[in-house]
Amino acid sequence: MRIRVLGAGAGGGFPQWNCNCHNCRRIRSGEMRGLKRTQSSIAVSSDGRHWLLFNASPDIRAQLEAFPDIQPREGVRDTGIRAVLLIDSQIDHTTGLLMLRESTRPLDIYCSEMVRQDLSSGFPLFTMLEHYCKVNHHPVPLDGSGFEIPGIADLKVYTHALKSKAPPYSPHRHDPHPGDNIGVIVEQISTGRRLYYAPGLGEIEPHVGAAMAAADCVLVDGTFWQHDEMARAGICEKLALDMGHLPQSGEGGMIETLTTVAKGRKILIHINNTNPILDEDSPERKTLNEAGIEVAYDGLEINL
Incomplete structure (x- = not known):
């Protein structure tokens, strides 16, 4: 199984166009050793020709041009994309669907019913695409059961609900529903090798811990280092967990979880x-290195 990280950044990418925080200022001026990143998306394939696209970021055009x-x-007219799987309906994970509107056939999009509703109402991308290539919506199960996707051989996908918040434009923003956000296991049928993918993860529920423990590779939420990181940066008072992201540091954080639960x-x-x-020279990055935890970057290739 091949996994290609198309984009590794959170919403806004790195550097963010209007941000002058400690990181963005230094990466622009060349004062910091690090890599720029576009907004998060990955692609998975068993044969290197037919790909399942996970999310479609606003940077999708540049990401596809960087991946022959x-x-x-x-x-x-042709593409290696056979289907798209959306883990939520957030702007930074779905706006790129508009860039795929020139498709010569309807887009086969796999997502939860909650995501379908959001993209047909509060952020009506599906409705807009009906005037272009059209959309074939395929519902995904929320109980961890598996399914295969036509045109993508030797891969089986398992999806489960995660505790999270719907986007601000969702009709149920303040009334969370199962399926607002999902975690995904991708298994190569012929080898049994597994990837667990959850870029938005606010709580390690029992089924999440089990999926991490059984995976050969865990590719998960690395949004924030600290719970109050945005406030420390002087940006806003929003807290990581309130935004649906488990910070890396602290008791019960992502570092502790990965080092005690994940085996791959x-x-x-x-x-x-x-x-x-x-910042590749930061003490925080050193902490991750010592814990055996990697930081994804655009163009990273993972082979399982």
Whole structure:
């Protein structure tokens, strides 16, 4: 199984266009050793030709141009993307669907009923795409049961609900429902190798811990280092957990979870521009290195 990290940043990417925080200012001026990142998305394939796209960020066009294996191979119009799976309806995970509107066939999109509703009402991308390529919606189960996707051989996908918040434009923003956010296990049928993918993760529920423990690679939420990181950066008073993201540091944080629960390769994705781990010389990055935890970057290739 091949996994390609198309984008590893959180919403806004790194540096964020209007941000002058400690990280963004230094990466622009060349004072910091680190990598710029576009907004988070990955692609998974068993044969390197037919790909399942996870989320479609606003940066999708540049991400696809940077990845030859997913580009056209046959005919005048073509793509290696066979289907799209959305883990939520957030702007930074869905706006790129508009960039795929030139598709010569309806987009096969797998997502929960809650996401379908959000993208048909509060943020009506599905309605807009009906005027272009159209959408074939495929519901995903929320109980961890598996399914295969036509056109993508040798992969089986398992999805489960995560505790989270719907986006601000969702009709049920203040009334959480199962399916607002999901975690995904991708298994290669022929080898049994497993990836666990959850870029938005606010709580380690029992089924999440079990999925992490059984995975050969865990690719999970690395948004914030500290619970009050945004306030410390002078940006806003929003707290990590209130935004649906488990911080890396502190008791019960992502570092403790990954080191005690996950047995395979451990990688953080969806890194916010304020997170000190973006600085490769920072003490926080050293802490991750010593714990055997990697930080995803655009173009990272994972082979299981």
